[in-house]
Structures are given as C-alpha cells and as structure tokens.
Amino acid sequence: MNVDGITLHSITKELQQILTGGQISKIYQLNHRSLYFRIFNDTGSHHLVITLDDAPRVYITNHMPATPDIPTGLCMFLRKYYENGRVAAIQQLHLDRLIEISVDVLDTRGQVVTRKIHIELMGKYSNVIFTENGIILEALIKTTKGKQAVRTIYPKEPYDFPPNFMRMNPFDFSAQELADIMTVDTHIPLGKWMLKRFNGMSTIVLDELSLRAGCSLEKNVSEMSPADIFTWCRSIETFGYELNDVKGAYVYVRDNRDILFPLLLKSLVKYPHRYYESIEEYLSEYEHTHRSLNSEQDELKKKVLKLIEKQKRKIKRIALEMKETDKMDTYKLYGDLLMIYAYMKRDHESSITITNLLSETQEPITISLNPAYSMTDNANRYYKRYTKMRNRVQISQKLHAENKEYLDYLSSLDYALDNTTDKHELVDIKAEMLKMGLIKATSKNKLRKEFSQNIVTIKTDGLEIWIGHNNRQNDFLTFKKAHPYDLWFHAKDTPGSHVILACHRVVPTEHQILVAAQLAAYHSKARTSSKVDVDCTLCRHVKKPAHAAPGFVIFEKQTTYVVEPRDWSKTAN
Secondary structure (H helix, E strand, O other): OOOOHHHHHHHHHHHHHHHOOOEEEEEEEEEOOEEEEEEEEOOEEEEEEEEOOOOOEEEEEOOOOOOOOOOOHHHHHHHHHHOOOEEEEEEEOOOOOEEEEEEEEEOOOOOEEEEEEEEEOOHHHOEEEEEEOOEEEEEOOOEOOOOOOOOOEOOOOEOOOOOOOOOEOHHHOOHHHHHHHOOOOOOOEHHHHHHHHEOOOOHHHHHHHHHHHOOOOOOEHHHOOHHHHHHHHHHHHHHHHHHHOOOOEEEEEEOOEEEEEOOOOOOOOOOOEEEEOOHHHHHHHHHHHHOOOOHHHHHHHHHHHHHHHHHHHHHHHHHHHHHHHHHHHHHHHHHHHHHHOOOOOOOOOOEEEEEOOOOOOOOEEEEEOOOOOOHHHHHHHHHHHHHHHHHHHHHHHHHHHHHHHHHHHHHHHHHHHHOOOOHHHHHHHHHHHHHOOOOOOOOOOOOOOOOOOOOEEEEEOOEEEEEOOOHHHHHHHHHHHOOOOOEEEEEOOOOEOOEEEOOOOOOOOHHHHHHHHHHHHHOEOOOOOOOEEEEEEEHHHEEOOOOOOOOOOEEOOOEEEEEOOOOOOOOOO
16 A cells, blocks of 8 residues: 555645544554554544554554553653643645644643654655654654664654655646746656655656656656646646545555555556545555554564464475485395395496396396495495485474474464454463463563453354364363363364354254354365365364364364355354
8 A cells, every 4th residue: 555745645634634632642552663642632532543564654543453551661751741732733744755743732840842743654764753842752763873774863863854855845836837947957757857856746646647748757858848848737737736625535456456546547547446535434444454453463473474484494394305215215125136246246346237136027227336345335335324214204204294283283373363353362372372482471471371251152043153263262162161072163174263063962953063064164264265174073082182282183083074164153043
C-alpha cells in the first residue's frame, strides 16, 4: 500500500475533522515501531495508531488494539509529557509525507506549552519525533548523524526537517507561474525535474499527469515546446482544483498490490478498483485484513517461520547425507570381491578388473585401488567405508524422523499464530514457545501456567463439538476435557486443530460425524482445498509420547473420511 503526499493530504483533512480539540487520555507503545493514542472529544473516544512497519501509516481504528501489559520507557515518557494534552492542530507541511500534530499541555508550573508530534511517513526512513520549541524530547527511532543517517535524531538535539523538505507544493502556483518556473535547469527529463522541485509528485501522479497532458516523462524539459509546457502546467493546475473538495478515496489493485489515491485516475481505471467514503475506513480495513492481532504476533510468526526454514534446510542436508549412502552395498561388494581375489598378484595398479563371482551373470567389474596398499588392505578400507555408511544410515534415519517431527510441531505453531484472534490465545502460544525454548524468558514475560479457557464450542443436533485453537488447547481438549469414548478428529498429514465430538453418552449420527469432520478440515491448513482427508478415532486411542512437543500425538484404529471443509459456526445448532 502506498501513501504519497497527496493521499496524506486527504488523510490529514480527515484527522483534523475527527481529532482536533480532543484530549489525549491514554498512550501505549504497541511495539518498537508502533504507537497508540486514545483521544476523547465531544464525538466520543477515537483510537489513533501510528505504525512504521512495511506500510507506514497513521489511521483511526474502530477498536483499541491489543496493548502490552508493561509499558516501555518511551511510553512512560510520553504519558508524562503528552497525556491529558489537547490536540490543538493537525497539519501537513509542504504537501510532504510529514504530519505535525500540536498538543497543548500544562507544564509543571501550570502554564500552557505546545509540544509537537512529527509523523514522518517516508518508507524505511519513517519516524515519529516529539519536540518542544524545536528541541527533540524523544523519538520512536533514534539516530546519530553518520553513514546510515543524514541527520541526528536524539533527545536535546535541535529538530531538523527531513532532506528535500523545502521542495514546493505544485498546487500553490497557477499554470502560468509553473510555466515560468520551468525555464530553469531544463536539461533533465520532465519526470526527474518535477520530483526534484515539488512534493506530492509520486510516480502514480506523474503517470496520470503524463496521460492527461500527453507529455512524455522521459523527454527533457528543454526539448518541450512552450505549448507543451503550458499544457503540462495546466494539467497540474486542474489536478489541484480536483483535489480541493475531494472526499474519500479509490483503491486500485495492480499486481496484487493496493494503490490508494483520492481521485479516480484515468491511468489506473482499467484495474479493479473500489471507492471508500473515507480513507480512514480503508486504513482500518487494511489493518484488519493485512495485519495480525498486534506486533507481538507478527514477531512470533517471523520467529517461527525462520525456524521452519532452518529446519527444512537441516532435513534437506540429512536427506543428502542419506543419499550418499546409496553406495553402501557397493562398497561391501567391493570388499568381498577383493577378499576373494586376495591371492592375485598385482603390480601396484590403481584399479583391477575381475569377475563378479557374487552376481548371477558374473559380469566383469572394475574396482579402484590404492596402489600403496595390498588387496586385503584395500578390502578392509572398503569394509570400513561400508560400516561408516551403515552407521550413518541408522543415525540419519533417526535424525530425519526427529527433525520431521519437530518441523511438524513448528508448522502447528505457525497455523495457531495464523488463526489467533484473541490476546489470551496469543499469551498461550507465547507461554508454549517459552517452555519449548523458542524464545528467551525475561522478567517481563514469565511462564504462564494457566491458559485460555475460551474453547470454541459448536452444537450440532444437541451434541457439542470442541475445537482447539493452539497446541495447549489441543492437549487440554484431548487428554483432560474429552471423555475416552468421545470421537477425536484431525486433518490428515497437515497442521490443524484437535476437534472433539462429545458423544460418549450416545451413538452419533452420520450427520454429526460429518459436521465434526468438516470442522476439522476447515480448522486446518488445508481449509482452501476442495477435499480433505480427516482421521477419526476414539479419544482413548490417542496417546502422547513421553517428552513429545505440545500438540503432538499418535493414534490408532482410525477411520479416514474425505470431506469438504466447512465452517459450521453460524449454521450448526
């Protein structure tokens, strides 16, 4: 998703209408790149989120996001200096990707002072900086001037605007004034000339202006006729008029990527697009569909995916080592034949061709030799290779099975993180990862022994179906909550939930079994498949091996159903 200067201008106007005059009642640092402000005014409470992830943005969400239990040092600082302050003004500067929020607060002397929040949404250089009288108080990301940073962002340092901040707003000029400006430094292409001097000129805007004016962006300004220059400037002026009273935004989908812009663009109208009455509506939807519960969930998922890739590489190495043992039987054959022909005299040859007496066809075979050793010693060397590879096969098979089991466990964690919708479930998963040593324990995240009891329960024809959402819930359902004669379901050979049909008191109908099997298929990684194999057995036939990872079980006497994944949560009764 893109947020250029023009789109940010529309976002700023919406923020002004919603937040100006409101009081900051609560502040949280969601993670090292996200902040949350709860702002209360006469229209109610509003949840403002500033995030600097892979799609930096500022938006108002419909609900309060999941927040850390323990505030960070930055969070405590912001609560001291900004909490209970009044949002006096919100403005965008020079049509750049920079929003300035002025907050009036009472200092320790009881006097009103204005402190500012500078939100810089500039890709990987994005930041949120807090200042008073031009001096930096704090920043979400601190830097010192050097090879990796072009300015110093640190407390007590003067605040400098980002590079190229003083570029102009093209919509502040008339067409004739723009044409007069275009007489300077005309030896560069039109597109680069605009980017060098004006803010808000993203590639999307330039492509649209190029289409409207019929001018090539690759053509040098000096090669354009006065008529072409004026046509170009007139298209910019008209474009600015269209932006004056615009409301809402269009979202275009190009190459599976959302492009957000306030106007209906001729250059993008051929792509699928939809209209939103407010940009905040789209940004809130984007957060819901593209982002997880909170940043902690993202970080845990990245950790698990990294471990999965590492485990796959490890299994691949083991498989390659096992493939090398294909010559094991050949080495034993060479040793046996050399022992049979040990009586033969040879003159330090590097190989020998003999008849394979151990083969039915007794074909000739050539065996490589080390000239420095006798036939018997060469045979013993081949026996040694054979023994080494035989031992490697035994060890590699065991390692392959253990690592495959661990990979399955990591895949189940990945599935659980994908389907976590509740903060308590996330705490369960984190506690499990702490116990398994996948993340380090700190004083801030002590091991949680209890776990979420929010087990998903669905009724079908009077019987309850229980669904686990993570490994801890799965173990609890299968080995503690379920009766030995309840039915246990799980998608075959794929990570998924343990599903229990509580039927130990009655004989379940075919429909009830079908519903449980379809739910097991739906609550698995195979939910997008048209047909899924689902194993079913009595809970008494499901066992957990000693020292097994959470969620890992073995079972027997199962029946396999082939069903279509279906979510019965809204239709079952």
